[in-house]
Amino acid sequence: MILKKMNLNNMIFGSFCYLIFIFFSCSDKNSIVEYKNFNYGWESNDKAKFMIPTISGEMANLIIHIRNNNSYAFSNIFLIASIEVEGKLFSRDTLEYELADSKGEWLGDGFTEVKESRLWWKEDFIIPEGEKIYAVIEHAVRSNGIENGIENLEGIIGVGLSIKTENKNQ
Template sequence: MTTGSQTTSLQLFFAICFSLTLFACDRNMVYEKIEDVPGSEWNATAPIDFVVPVDDTLTVQNILITIRNSSSYKYSNLFLFVTTTSPSGASVCDTVEVPMADDKGRWYGKGFSHSYDSRMPYKLMIKFPLKGDYKISLLQGMREETLSGIEKVGIRVEQSKIK
C-alpha cells in the first residue's frame, strides 16, 4: 500500500515522463511554445500571443495548436479565434473548432489523471511568404466570458513530411 506522498511522487514522475515523450524534440520541429492559462480560467478578452520567427520561405510547413484541458472542462469542443499577423502587418483571423471529446465524453487527447493534451492541425502544407516575425494570437471563442478547464495552449510549427 502506498502513502499519499508516494502516490503524489509517482504521479509527478509519470507526468514528467509523459510530457517529455509528448513534447520531445524532433527534427521536424521549427518552433514550439506552450503557455499556461492562469488558474485554468481563460477570459474571452485575454488573447495568448506567440511570436514565430520565420527565416525559411521555401520549406512546406504545418502549424498545429496544442491544448491541455482538465477533466473538469465541461464541453466537447473549443472554439478559438486565431489571428495571424505577418511581418508586413497584414492580419488574417480564423475561427477554429477544436474537437475535445467524443459523443460519449471520452477525451481525444492523451493524458492521465485529470489532464489531457491534444494537438490539432491548424494550417497544413503552407509556405510563409515573408521572412520575419509572425504573431499568432489565440483567443477562446466560447460563449462564456471566463472559460474554466483549459490549462495550457500552444503553437507548434513543423516541417511538413510531404513536400
C-alpha cells in the first residue's frame, strides 16, 4: 500500500516537472496561439475566426492546430482557410492534411486520447496592411460519394491558429 502511494506521488511529481519543462521550452516570444474549442464536434457552419494582430508588413508563418480524439472517423481533414482584411476576402486556400498514417495511428502529439496536429498553412506570409485582419478556418469534410458536407465532425474538439513572426533583430 505504501509502495503504491509512493509510486503515485512520484508519477504526479514527474508529470508536474514534465509539464513545467514543456511550458518553458515551448514558449516563444514571437509566437501567438489561439484556440476555439468544440463541445460536441465541429459543426459545418461553425467557422473558427482568429484576429491577426496589427503587425503589418512583417513576415509570419501561419500554422493551423487540430485537436482530435478517437471519435474522429477519418484519417485526413479538408479545410477552407481564408484571410480577411477589413471585411474583404484577401486570400482563400482549400487544404488537405493527413491526421493518421496508413495503419490508422494518429500523427499528432499527445499522451492521452487527444492528439494535436500542427499543420503548416502559410510560410513566410507577409501580413497585409489593415486594422482588422482575420484568419477564418472551416472544415470541408465529405463522405465518399456524397455531395453535401458532414454537418457535425465528431472527434474534432478544437482548432487553433499560431502566428510565428520573424524577428529581424535576432
